[in-house]
Amino acid sequence: MLSHRSLIASLATATIAASATADVTLSFTNQTWPGYNFTQYYGDIVQIGLTGSLTAVSVNAVLNASVAATYADDLCVYLDVGSLTTGGALQVGGFGNLVGTGGGQRYPWPNGGDDAPGTPVTGTVTLTTPIAFTGNPTATGDNNVWVGNGYGAAGTSGTFTGTITLVGVNSSWTYACNPAIAGAPANNCATNPTLVSAAQLSAGTNLTLSMPNPTSNDGPPAAGICGVGLTAPIARDVWYLFQVPASASIWSDVNATVTFGACAQGNVWLTLYEVGADPAAYDEATLPQSAYECFQATPAVPTANFTDYFTPGNYYLMRVGITATTPCAGQIALQLVEPAPYACSDPSTPANNCAIAPRAISESEYGTPVSFDSTLATTDGPVEPVACAAFKDTWYLVTMPAKVPLGTDLAINVVYDDANIRPVVSVYNVGDFATFVGDDLENDLVGCISAAALESTLDVVLGNPEASASYLIRIGSFVDDVFAGSPGTITVDIIDPIPPQTCTTPGSAPVNSNGTAAPANGGVRCTNSVNLVARVFTSDQLGAAYSFECVNFGMTCQADYQAIGFGIYVDPTGGDPVLAELVPVAEWDVGLYPAAAAQIVTVTGPQQCIELTNGATLVALVAFADEVGDGNVVVYAGDDFAATGQGETYLASDDCAITELTPISAIGGGFDTQWWVDLSGDIGCVEACRPDLNGDGAVNGQDLGVLLGAWGACPGTPCPPDLNDDGSVNGQDLGVLLGAWGQCPN
Numbered sequence: 001m002l003s004h005r006s007l008i009a010s011l012a013t014a015t016i017a018a019s020a021t022a023d024v025t026l027s028f029t030n031q032t033w034p035g036y037n038f039t040q041y042y043g044d045i046v047q048i049g050l051t052g053s054l055t056a057v058s059v060n061a062v063l064n065a066s067v068a069a070t071y072a073d074d075l076c077v078y079l080d081v082g083s084l085t086t087g088g089a090l091q092v093g094g095f096g097n098l099v100g101t102g103g104g105q106r107y108p109w110p111n112g113g114d115d116a117p118g119t120p121v122t123g124t125v126t127l128t129t130p131i132a133f134t135g136n137p138t139a140t141g142d143n144n145v146w147v148g149n150g151y152g153a154a155g156t157s158g159t160f161t162g163t164i165t166l167v168g169v170n171s172s173w174t175y176a177c178n179p180a181i182a183g184a185p186a187n188n189c190a191t192n193p194t195l196v197s198a199a200q201l202s203a204g205t206n207l208t209l210s211m212p213n214p215t216s217n218d219g220p221p222a223a224g225i226c227g228v229g230l231t232a233p234i235a236r237d238v239w240y241l242f243q244v245p246a247s248a249s250i251w252s253d254v255n256a257t258v259t260f261g262a263c264a265q266g267n268v269w270l271t272l273y274e275v276g277a278d279p280a281a282y283d284e285a286t287l288p289q290s291a292y293e294c295f296q297a298t299p300a301v302p303t304a305n306f307t308d309y310f311t312p313g314n315y316y317l318m319r320v321g322i323t324a325t326t327p328c329a330g331q332i333a334l335q336l337v338e339p340a341p342y343a344c345s346d347p348s349t350p351a352n353n354c355a356i357a358p359r360a361i362s363e364s365e366y367g368t369p370v371s372f373d374s375t376l377a378t379t380d381g382p383v384e385p386v387a388c389a390a391f392k393d394t395w396y397l398v399t400m401p402a403k404v405p406l407g408t409d410l411a412i413n414v415v416y417d418d419a420n421i422r423p424v425v426s427v428y429n430v431g432d433f434a435t436f437v438g439d440d441l442e443n444d445l446v447g448c449i450s451a452a453a454l455e456s457t458l459d460v461v462l463g464n465p466e467a468s469a470s471y472l473i474r475i476g477s478f479v480d481d482v483f484a485g486s487p488g489t490i491t492v493d494i495i496d497p498i499p500p501q502t503c504t505t506p507g508s509a510p511v512n513s514n515g516t517a518a519p520a521n522g523g524v525r526c527t528n529s530v531n532l533v534a535r536v537f538t539s540d541q542l543g544a545a546y547s548f549e550c551v552n553f554g555m556t557c558q559a560d561y562q563a564i565g566f567g568i569y570v571d572p573t574g575g576d577p578v579l580a581e582l583v584p585v586a587e588w589d590v591g592l593y594p595a596a597a598a599q600i601v602t603v604t605g606p607q608q609c610i611e612l613t614n615g616a617t618l619v620a621l622v623a624f625a626d627e628v629g630d631g632n633v634v635v636y637a638g639d640d641f642a643a644t645g646q647g648e649t650y651l652a653s654d655d656c657a658i659t660e661l662t663p664i665s666a667i668g669g670g671f672d673t674q675w676w677v678d679l680s681g682d683i684g685c686v687e688a689c690r691p692d693l694n695g696d697g698a699v700n701g702q703d704l705g706v707l708l709g710a711w712g713a714c715p716g717t718p719c720p721p722d723l724n725d726d727g728s729v730n731g732q733d734l735g736v737l738l739g740a741w742g743q744c745p746n
Contacts (some may be wrong), residue, residue: 013071024050024166026147030064032159034737036096036152038076038084039289042137042171043144046288047221049137050145052169054079057092058124059109061162065117069151069525069635070158071095072119073112076150077164079131079143081106081267089143092125094150095524105129113640113673114521115633116492122169127423135172137221153526155657175284177218179521185238190284193239193317196334201242204335206259209320211236211328214543217468219271219319220288234269234321241279242334246313251382251442253337254306256318258297267323268297270304282315287598292316342438344380350394353377356438358395358472367493369415370396374476375485381426381474382441388448390424390476392485397433398492407497407561407591410462414475418486422478423458424450433470450478452529452655456488459623461495463560497561503550504695507681511541513620513647519554519598519637519676524664525624529655533636534621535677536648538613546618547609548681549695552600553622554637557592562634565623566590566603574615577650577661587716592624598637600678604731607718609685620677638676649675691737691746693720699740707737 026041033039042050063072073093080088087102093109105127112121133142145166149158177189187194191389194207215236242251256270272292275282295304310316322328344354350373352359361370377392398410414423426448430436451458465471475490525531551568569582588603610618624634638649642665650661664671691699693706710721712728721729723736 001647017242021457024169024171026164026166027162028061028147029160029161030067031161032157033149035068035070035149035156038078038146038148040084041145041147041289043137043146044082044141045135047579048171048173048288049142050133050166050169051135051172052133054090054127054131054166054169056124056126056167058165058167059093059162060122061120061160061164063112063115063117063119063121063158064161064657065157065159066115066633067157067634068153068155069115069522070149070156070195071113071115071151072121072158072160073109074149074151074158075109075121075160076113076148076165078146078150079146080146081140081143084144084146089131091150093121096150096152098150109676115635116522121162130168132424135267137172140149153529156376170669171513173220173288175218175287177216177284181214181216183212184216185210185212187238187240189218189504190216190239190317190319193241195300196240196242196244196451198245201254201334201336202512204255204257204333204533206331206333207240209238209258209328209330209332211238211320211322213327217321218284219321220291225374232267235323235325236328237319237321240318240320240332240334241275242316243315244310244312244336246310248310248336249339249440249442250310250312251339252310254310254316255303255333255335256295256297256306257303257333257335257338258320259331259333260299260302262328268319268328269294269323270297271319272306273317273319274311275317277314279416283735287317288315309735323686324462335452337356339442342380342441344378344438349376353393354380354438355395355441355472355474356436358397358735360397360399361490362490363401363494365492367491369489369491371487371489372475373485373487375487377485379476381476382445388424388426388450389478390426390448390474391478393474393476393646396473396475396490396492398473399433400465400467400471400494402468404465404467405497406464407563408464409495409497409561410465410471411491411493411495412460412462412473413491413528414458414460414488415490416456416477416486416488418488419456420454421456421486421488421728422451422454423456424448424474424478425458425460426471426474426476426477427460427462428474430470430472433472436470436472441472444472461562463562493561496647497560498563498589500591500593501604503552503602503604503640503680504547507548507550507679509681509683511537511546511679511681512536513677514639514674516639516676518600520639521598521673522556522633522635522637523649523673523675524667524671525633526636526651526656529653530623530625531635532579532621532623532661533675534619534650534652534661535675536571536650537618537620537677537679539616542610542612542618542679543608543683545611546679546681546683547607547683547685548679549604549607549706550604550680551620552602552678552680553620554598554676555592555601555622555624556598556633556635556637557594558633559594561594562592564590564592564625564634566601567621568608568610568620569621570610570612571617571619572614574617576648576663577617577619579652579661582621583739585618589716592634596702598676600676606690611685618679620675620679622675635675636675639676640673642672644695647674649673689740690720690723692744698743699737700742704739707733
């Protein structure tokens, strides 16, 4: 579902400029759009139209920040009649196909296929069929013009700075106000608002509200923002400016109360606009796009409650408008309302029903399921992002040790008995729990994840938890409060990092998927989901048989260590790989460490010999998943070029409804970053010196030490000391090693 506007908490400055020629330029600075969130620049909500014929769209922008693999070319211009939905008339940029199959035009940007901060997206797209505008910004009139993030997977977000130019059209509205009208109030124009002081905002002090006959209307049409209740246009308005204190909670409200006096006709409309951190830099031409909320104040209901998430430190304009042409005189009070101190309605059922009384999970309980029953639990946690709204929550406390190595993971597994729960897990860093009182919990949120559908299980990993920090874990249900309770278990574990590997015995005939020395940039991924990425090698590349001990592959990891999985498989039937048909040859757990650019990761193990007969192929596959944390982006790395046949990179991800390995060229969006995989091996199969466990060319005491250190059941594959492949390291393997004692023959 597409959102009708940007998330206000991250809204920055956006401007519109109309040149003397028939072009309109949209400017935006540090504008953040979550996935499938758009801002309407022209259309039925802002009630501003365009005239002329749109013939081309130009972009000159840069990606400032990316969350969950949002690319620069996900910046999207979208045209649609009526409400924001799919099936529109035009889409330029963006990964998701919003126009669908309804005949709308869709074009990619010429460049910008990377999620690295600083990636530019520039160029001009010429429309095959121009789109006419008549200046009719209604639900049944011209197309609405939206700009936003065209990559809609859960958790995505992109921050952009730059311009988009609509070629061939002009705006039907420009900002204009004459502040020198004789007799008009001083705050007649948005450019000269009455400043509400911090003391007045805190106390809710009444301020003069006066709109005599000379008062003009300089604000934009507001029918779309104010809804169907506004049946006549605003006739006159005055303006007030206030700053939300930097120390305020993001959950603060602002109440606007009108004392009507001579305005008793009740046609008073209050519209809130976000100005940003610097009022001097605000461009009043952006008022239509800066609108927050609009309410009608009446004598029966004189107070409007503005509740959207305010950004502490930012300024906001309050427009007070009336539809009548008669004078209006009264008072208005603006008051900041901080959230009430933390309180839990029922602290005893269950015992960990409240954030201030969590169930502590000790180090001895790590990896052990802890039972809970949320049937009688209430909901006491703060309001969280919509995607992580939780009901009937219970609380757990984990305190990290004084030293936490880079790459440590805090793993959380939640299992409800009821399969229709849709679990939600939120993690808060409260510092020292001994001083925690709950009042600032919403600002302690590290991250949250909800299950994608009705199911009983959710796994969450917090990468690189802070040393000595106390983490509160809130588990609840996305389902309505009345029905969301159930018994279940929570398992918390601390996962040590996996050390990097090096290739000690590279092969004499390496085979590279891309023919390059190293990967250049990151590829594509789906968020909040396990991603499987594959690359295929044929007998034309490897011969009928190929042996290897090392594999190198490209990955990116921008912020935090993450554990991923890698494997080599044989596809007996060849062609496009099918997950169910892959036969494992070797599988590794791999530690992926952060790096500024694309990196090469190495796995190594006992020599493997693969025979590729009857069309069989070798398949390299990597699996990686999202984490709760600081916006870390993990994705495969490779090189940009169009691939065909076995040269394709394949992707599967349930969250993007790609349930089988699919060529990235078939996904849409123009993706062409082919995964970089390098097999370091030899053509043909040579009998390996398997007892040489440390790869120094001899079987000696060092290898004996490795074998004895691994004595017992193998923890997984590969298990090099298991020399006879029976799943355990025992006396039989010791016999094999002693029988090969000395220099390796090959």
